[in-house]
Amino acid sequence: MSGTKKPVHIDIMRSPLGRARGFGPARSGSRYWWAQRMSAAALVPLSFWFIGSVFRLEGATRDQVAAWLSEPLSIILMISFVIGTFYHMQLGLQIVAEDYVKGEGRRMLVLVITKTTSVLLALVCVVSILKLGR
Amino acid sequence: MRDVRDALMVARTTDGKLVSRPLSPHMQIYRWPLSMVLSISHRVSGVALSAGTVLLAWWLVAAAMSEAAFATVQSFIASPVGLVVLVGWTLALFFHLFSGIRHLVWDAGFAFDRPWYNLSGWVVVVATVAATAASWLVGLAIW
Numbered sequence: 001m002s003g004t005k006k007p008v009h010i011d012i013m014r015s016p017l018g019r020a021r022g023f024g025p026a027r028s029g030s031r032y033w034w035a036q037r038m039s040a041a042a043l044v045p046l047s048f049w050f051i052g053s054v055f056r057l058e059g060a061t062r063d064q065v066a067a068w069l070s071e072p073l074s075i076i077l078m079i080s081f082v083i084g085t086f087y088h089m090q091l092g093l094q095i096v097a098e099d100y101v102k103g104e105g106r107r108m109l110v111l112v113i114t115k116t117t118s119v120l121l122a123l124v125c126v127v128s129i130l131k132l133g134r
Numbered sequence: 135m136r137d138v139r140d141a142l143m144v145a146r147t148t149d150g151k152l153v154s155r156p157l158s159p160h161m162q163i164y165r166w167p168l169s170m171v172l173s174i175s176h177r178v179s180g181v182a183l184s185a186g187t188v189l190l191a192w193w194l195v196a197a198a199m200s201e202a203a204f205a206t207v208q209s210f211i212a213s214p215v216g217l218v219v220l221v222g223w224t225l226a227l228f229f230h231l232f233s234g235i236r237h238l239v240w241d242a243g244f245a246f247d248r249p250w251y252n253l254s255g256w257v258v259v260v261a262t263v264a265a266t267a268a269s270w271l272v273g274l275a276i277w
Contacts, residue, residue, distance in 0.1 A: 037238065040237070043231075044238075059276070089180075092180045093181070096181060124194075125190065128195045128197065
């Protein structure tokens with residue numbers, strides 16, 4: 001601790017912005033912020049593609065769904081969409097839980113349940129996609 | 135008075151009557167500006183979409199499993215309950231998508247002044263309703 005102590009003048013000379021940048025009270029807040037924004041940005045085109053695919057698959061038989069997922073582009077985009085969705089979802093639910101669930105223990109419980117469920121649902125979706133497309 | 139803390143909440147009027155002090159009004163008293171409605175709706179639609187992922191997972195699992203399982207999920211989607219769920223799903227998805235794009239524009243540092251965020255707010259509302267209506271018109275026409 002004493003070995004890594006910075007000279008005092010650095011803290012005095014730095015602007016408040018410089019001190020805050022990438023170094024918020026949680027020390028890792030900006031990383032969370034970026035993860036949420038980047039997954040959101042990725043999901044914009046993927047969601048439009050997914051909506052278009054839903055139209056294409058309307059009333060499709062199981063074989064037609066499998067044929068659709070056998071196209072390389074479809075299976076890659078569908079797996080990207082699913083992973084992006086569940087990644088973005090658990091980040092979003094985390095912030096909702098942190099804002100509204102009172103009490104450290106209960107909040108931790110809600111976080112563990114939502115994160116575990118997100119990961120499991122993502123795996124279930126990816127495995128199903130891989131089984132369908134051939 | 136039931137508690138000593140209540141002592142801070144009482145006062146006397148000019149004619150000596152004991153009254154409780156006014157409290158600052160809670161949320162439901164205030165007018166809901168558009169930005170406030172859209173902000174909380176973004177969260178609500180996000181949570182709704184999280185619940186909706188279960189339907190996506192069910193559909194994928196059923197398709198991967200068997201003809202019978204796939205027929206079950208398809209008939210649920212085509213049932214009245216399924217259609218209501220799917221309309222809600224469409225609405226939440228379009229809203230969260232358009233509202234999310236608005237948030238990304240703000241995060242990039244643009245259009246965060248009052249005239250712009252009010253205008254973009256209404257654009258989100260109109261786009262959501264239009265896209266949902268158009269999707270269902272096209273969807274039902276193909277069906």
